[in-house]
Amino acid sequence: EPEVTQTPSHQVTQMGQEVILRCVPISNHLYFYWYRQILGQKVEFLVSFYNNEISEKSEIFDDQFSVERPDGSNFTLKIRSTKLEDSAMYFCASNPGSGTDTQYFGPGTRLTVL
């Protein structure tokens, strides 16, 4: 069964550094998402992406964040200058479109900012 994959599984970085989190959504899916989960808290929506552009973003998704689908298979989340409070689990999800509501989640990348 096709799955969403994410790399790396764990990323440790110094405050102020740039990080890129990578996702490979399920093939032929049309909608892509990033969510984050700070330890012990809710899963929070960051951004949705469709047809090569952002369709919606949350207040969390400020100018430090960007998303890209560089090559038709990968979907990336870049944090330009990481802060301590960016430490969280980041989940990528995809949705096939065509009237289907289901979002399929990847296993996540644990980001630790020191």
Add this chain to the structure above:
Amino acid sequence: GENVEQHPSTLSVQEGDSAVIKCTYSDSASNYFPWYKQELGKGPQLIIDIRSNVGEKKDQRIAVTLNKTAKHFSLHITETQPEDSAVYFCAASRSDIYGNKLVFGAGTILRVKS
């Protein structure tokens, strides 16, 4: 903004007993309600979902009920087994907007004691 409240935060049951988790949503335009199971170190996995034109849906030992008037929906797990132990999240979404975000509840830690 949209909000989803989930109760209880933790739930311990004996193997074979039933477990019920309840959620309340604030956005009356929400019409899609998925439930996700998250095991340690993994991403959320969809276990069942319901749309607002249906009051109840069942899949083997799992059922979900929806009360649109009260803006409540619940997950029912019967004949619980140790492998049901996990964190369960409810979510709400407006599927009239393609690719719309999921708003998650805070999660319920379910422990099934054998």
